[in-house]
Amino acid sequence: MPRALPYLLLLPASLFLLVFFFYPFGLVVVESLTRGGEWTTENFTRMTGHWKFAPAFWNTIWLTAIVVPVQLIMALTMASVVQKLKTGRSGLLYIFAIPLGISDLAAGLIWLAIFEQSGFLNSIFHAFGIIDRPTLYLGYQNMWVIFLAVVLAEIWRATAIMMVIIVAGMGLIPKEYSEAAEVFGASRWQRFTRVTLPLLRPSLQTALILRILMAFEVFAVVMALGGTTLPVLMGETFQWQFQLQDRGVAAAYAMVILGLSVAFSLVVLRLLHVPKGARI
């Protein structure tokens, strides 16, 4: 096979990426660093100077910091259970994967239907006599309820993606390693932490990076459940771009999200690094 062939075969995809991804991406970078054709950092100072920046930033971080670990633990638990099943495994996987087929906005709307003033939660509480008239849960007085609703919706919506990746990863680990650990005295928990988890690192990397990136881009679920009451980075990007018509600041927000994504991806890669020769 000629040496150039693989590169030649990859050329169309690479070109496509260059033209439709890196070019617009470059434009956004430029946009964030210019104002009226001049190079400046004013977009960033405007962004950080606005009172909504700090809450948007911290809300996004907190959402990620709560949702992702909870999802990781749930996904690992569910995957371990699924892994043990002898029959009905794929059926169960399909069921778990159903929320994956729903867009994030639809997921937000489903949870809105539960939490809103005429929603299921109110009906149930009313039926059981816990409340005597419909209550507004998702108001600005109850920020933490909005936050909680978003957390729930996100967990419901996006745990399956991690689980699917982890189940696939667990399937790649030969059972002989767990057996050897068992013979050499490891308890069930020790087998999980000393054998399964380390051997799962490549899948964990994929699952975590994917999920963290998704978490930094949280938008539609927040919009559906809280509007702009609970500011997040992506929501602010949207606001500046379309409400305030300030593309420069919107681009600056986009750069912040990008910076966070890159930084956390690197952290994950570093923490879950598998030395050469230590792969399965």
Add this chain to the structure above:
Amino acid sequence: MAEIVIKGVAKDFGAFTALHSVDLTIADQEFMVLLGASGCGKTTLLRIIAGLETPSQGEVWIGGRRVDHLPPRARGISMVFQNYAVFPHLTVFENIAFGLRMAKVTGTEVDRRVRRTAELMHIEQLLKRYSGELSGGQRQRVAVARALAMEPDVILMDEPLSNLDALLRLEMRAELKGVLAESKTTTIYVTHDQVEAMSLADRISVMNGGYIVQADRPTEVYRNPAARFVGSFIGNPPMNFLPAKSEGAGRWHVAGQSFAGPQGSAAEFAIRPEDLHPSDTGLSAEVRVVEPLGPHTLVTAQVAGQPFRAVLDSDRHITPGEVITLAPVPDRIRWFDPETQKAIA
């Protein structure tokens, strides 16, 4: 004290029966070798003793304690897996130390034992490597070292030297035997290699199709096979068999010759190739192939239309096509019941 008693252990995989009611007792500190063709159930039996497989029937006792309901780690065993199962995410050092760490052995003691067993298996220069950076034979030695480092009462080894070159295997074999005898370990050792079996074993259990056909001292297994299978499986080349016709009164007609044998109406005559020597009277054999092996010559011939092998002194010159007369050593002749395939005493 770690005597192993296996009582009526059977194992079914769905409709397939891998083990049929196996009974076996392995004395404390005994070196028991399981020998048998591929797929006869050696690994399955070992895994049942280890607790990695539940028997469909029967009991397993180790050191006077019934263990078949106990998890592997409660059985006081360590094991060398047929496919090594060396952890890829740990260095060689940490692999060997794995069981010791689980047992909460102190750091210095872990260090001492890892180094000692690594030295024994000639892998002390590999301690910092990962399993992905080892050859198959090196990986196998790591697996053996990991099992030895535990200094267990019972060690189960599934073809632990199969991947080593002949010379290294010879050396490791001797070292293993020494170490295991010194540490008073009860050993069950699976192998395909008859020479290895003969040289290591206190007793050999010959398995065939999920049965233990014979469990006895190596020379017994070799000299007095309890069944036709044992004779045909052990020995290289294996035993020769010839049909025999009863002449009555314990005399048998075999390939034109008359031999004294057991009472009865049906029997098969058997003799080992090295228990034949050229003579004036005896079985007339038409030579087909002559293979000089150095000290001996292996002659493949036909006797009464049956393939027949003899190991003869290399001084004698034999050519293919020649007809020679081979006399069996009388007290080495064995007889088998063609019906049950068992030896006739």
